[in-house]
Amino acid sequence: MASHGARGRSGGRPTLEEVAARAGVGRGTVSRVINGSPRVSDATRAVVEAAVAELGYVPNTAARALAANRTDAIALVVPEPETRFFAEPYFSDILRGVGAALSDTEMQLLLIFAGSDRERQRLAQYLAAHRVDGVLLVSVHADDPLPDMLSQLEIPAVISGPRSAAETLASVDSDNYGGARQAVEHLIGRGRRRIAHITGRLDVYGAQRRIDGYRDALSDAGHEVDELLIEPGDFSEEGGRRAMAALLERRPGLDAVFAASDVTAAGARQALREAGRRIPDDVALVGYDDSAIARHMDPPLTSVRQPIQEMGRAMIDLLLTEVADRRPSMARGLERRQMVLATELVDRASS
Amino acid sequence: MASHGARGRSGGRPTLEEVAARAGVGRGTVSRVINGSPRVSDATRAVVEAAVAELGYVPNTAARALAANRTDAIALVVPEPETRFFAEPYFSDILRGVGAALSDTEMQLLLIFAGSDRERQRLAQYLAAHRVDGVLLVSVHADDPLPDMLSQLEIPAVISGPRSAAETLASVDSDNYGGARQAVEHLIGRGRRRIAHITGRLDVYGAQRRIDGYRDALSDAGHEVDELLIEPGDFSEEGGRRAMAALLERRPGLDAVFAASDVTAAGARQALREAGRRIPDDVALVGYDDSAIARHMDPPLTSVRQPIQEMGRAMIDLLLTEVADRRPSMARGLERRQMVLATELVDRASS
DNA sequence: ATCACTTGTGGGAGCGCTCCCACAGTACCT
DNA sequence: AGGTACTGTGGGAGCGCTCCCACAAGTGAT
Structure with a gap:
């Protein structure tokens, strides 16, 4: 009609x-x-x-986008091969920070999943079509081709968790090094002497930085670092269990464990229980992330809190600056493109 | 230039x-x-x-949207006044289901937060401007004006968790009634006789259905319902603690508790501990949601699992049907617009 | 051979906006 | 008086599509 x-x-x-x-x-x-x-x-x-x-x-957004050749939209890309990522509050918190920061602007938020190959394909098309003004990348692995694709297409992007010390993309991260130090110093302060560390996945830069923090905290306190007290984990619960078992076998006398994540700590706790060690009486336990798990664990887990919501905010701030810079080409910003936020130790009964 | x-x-x-x-x-x-x-x-x-x-x-999406007067985008609206919503895996899981279902289509997913007043304002503008083809509504309260606004604007919408038995919007929900029955029948089967129920927020229809399920399971098993074994909660941990304390005072002889959510159960567990009751020896505990908290609680919590990812999928399916129907105005679908998915009891050590 | 369809195709018009050029008006120098 | 420089404004052209009308070509009934 x-x-x-x-x-x-x-x-x-x-x-x-x-x-x-x-x-x-x-x-x-x-x-x-x-x-x-x-x-x-x-x-x-x-x-x-x-x-x-x-x-x-x-x-009318569509008309505006067509005429002005911009979309007023940014995408949060979730390379979600690992379910872990979703299972933790990390994601929701990032999202909240992002959402809050975005509500001050006219930008809209697109959520794109890039777990499967087909989803990756689609994402590549999206990006090629410049359907977004900028991209937020969370939890990217060292060998992911996505970041390079983005710079090739000259799409502004911000990554949460740089891939290395030489990260070229703008990035926001928490102070993994400092956080680890806080944890270890806390344990030392509680009189612990044989402090083990279950690491995160070694191909994750942040996990490396936590190891560095662990090492330096010990050295600076005059302890020497016993390499056999360091056991690689993978951020998973099962990995934590395995690593803890290995540590107990190798160094039965250990009296504290700093785990690279709360989930890892949960696994470690299980292994400790099975070995008949009491927490914190025999072994003190400290996690990382301060997720819901930490609060509900028994005993409640001392953990290093990252200001995740603030990180979301910071990512948006950085990204919007990049997007704006790319627009009517002002003098390029002063290259303050790496941002590191402080962590905080949350002291609970496990240490 | x-x-x-x-x-x-x-x-x-x-x-x-x-x-x-x-x-x-x-x-x-x-x-x-x-x-x-x-x-x-x-x-x-x-x-x-x-x-x-x-x-x-x-x-070019913008050109297409402008010419065809459609956006190929749907919005997931999060009326996030309550932090609770985010803290639970519920949200992430819904999102995953939605994302998975969407990756088979050309639709893009917009995430809109409508917690604050300003965000609500913005949302209203969005909707008025018809910037999305359809809307997904999660965790809406009985008195929220949003659903009505949507039908007034004739924007296809699907709600997760109907507001009442007479919900007019298309909806997807899990079988709250059946899930509650499963939980209570499980407890009866374990030989428990004095089974209490800590409810959810009474203005949430799903919480009402769980109460109905609790009642009917008891009646059908030949037990009579003791109204003093029912205590209102609000889905929160603190609410669970309070309700449990009240129940213990009123009915010290109770030997089981069915809590309307895992978080509520966590609160109840605390109160039980403080009262010196052992779980499950003295009191069996069953939760609802099967969230991460359930797995990590001590002892691990028996809980009713909702197929949340599938619910996300179902929401998309429903919504896309509505959107398609509204397009070149085919004969309106056969009104199968309410969908209820089955739950499953996950048996752990707490019962 | 004529008419009446059907199938496939080309291209004009238009979606609602931004960008930019042109130009009127005003202000301040020489 | 004439120039030069702004400030504010109107409106043409164009963004890349979809929709639809027109029309060519083929098919079959009359």
Whole structure:
């Protein structure tokens, strides 16, 4: 019934043109007003704003995107091969920070899953089509091709957790080194002497930094580092269990464990139980992340809290700066593109 | 430097017009091919597809949205006043189901937070501007104006967890009634006789259904329902603690508790501990949700698992049907718009 | 041979916006 | 008086698509 041409007319949402007519000005002027251009007189601006309000005008995003060649959307890409990522509050918290930061802007948030190969394929198309102004990358592995693809396409991107000390992409991270130090210093302060460390996945830069922090904290306190007290884990519960069992076998006299994640600590706790060690009486336990698991573990787990929500915020801030920079090409920013946020030790009964 | 007109030309992404030229056909034909219209000869289709492949053509979404008056995007709206919602795996799981279902389609997923007033405001604008083809609503309260706004705007929507038995919106839910029955029947089967129930928030329909299930399971087993064994909670940990304390005071002889959520159960466990009751020896405990908390609790918590990922999938399926129906106005579907998925009891050490 | 369909195709018009050029008006120098 | 420089404004052109009308060509009934 309704012809193509008539579609928009009949009772549809008002267009910029209709606002212009109503306000008795030209299209360009209305456009300037709604985009906050300074080149409009106060009187005209007031008239236009009144017309906008009266008509309930809301700009059409599609038209704007087409004309301006930008989308006002950013994507949060979740390379979700590992279920782990989702099972932890980490993700939700990042999302909250991102959401909060975004609600101050006009940007919209696209959520893209890039777990399966087909999803990756689709993502590549998205990016190639420049359907987003910028990309947020969380939990990326060292060998992921995604970051390079992004720089090749010149799409602004921010990564959470740099891939190495030489990360070229803008990044936001918590202070893994400092967090590990806090944990170990806390244990030392509690009188522990034989402190073990169950690491994270060794191909994750942050896990390396935690090892460095562990080492330095011991050295600086005048303890020497016993390499046999360091056992590789993989952030998983089962990995934590295995690593703990190995450590108990090798160094039965250990009196504390710093685990690279809460989940790892949960696994370690199991192994400790099975070996008949009491927590914290025989062995003190400290985790990392301060996730829900830490609060509900028995005994409640001392853990290093990362300001995850703030990290989400910071990622958005960085990304929006990059996006803006890329727009009418201002002098490129002062290269403050790596951001590290402080951690905090949450002291509970396990240590 | 680059003029407006030159922007797209210089090395930019290929347009439909360029594909048409390359294939030696008209624009309309290319459009038909990429949209899968049957009114194209096989020969022509092959030629066009070859051109698309050679040029690496990807349609411009903004242009398509503008011309066709649709967005190919749906929004997942999170009315996130309560942090609880986020702290639980529920959200992530829904998201995973939604993401999985969506990866089979061309739809993109927008994540919209509608916690604060300002965010609500923005959401209203979004919806008014018809920036999405459909909306997914999770964890909506009985008195939320959002659902009505959506039907007024005639935007297809699916709600997770109907607001009442008379829900008018399409909805997906797990079998709260059946799940509660499973839990209670399990406890009865274990020889428990004085089974208490800590409810969820009473303004949540699902919580009501769980109470019904609790009641009927007892009645059908020939037990009579002791109203003083039912204590209202609010899904929170603190609420669980409080309710449990009240129950212990009122009915010290109880030998089992069915809590309306895992978090509630965690609170109850605390109160039981403080009262010196052992789990499961003195009091058996069953939760609901089978979240990470259940696995890590001490002892591990028996819980009713909802197929949350499947629920996400189902929501998408329902929504896409609605969106399609609304498009070239086919005969409206057969009104199978409420969907209920089965639950499963996960038996652990707490019962 | 004529008419009436059907199938496949080309291309004009239009979606609602931004960008930019042109130009009127005003202000301040020479 | 004429220049030069701004500020503010209007509106044409164009972004890359979809929709639809027009029309060519083929098919079969009359």
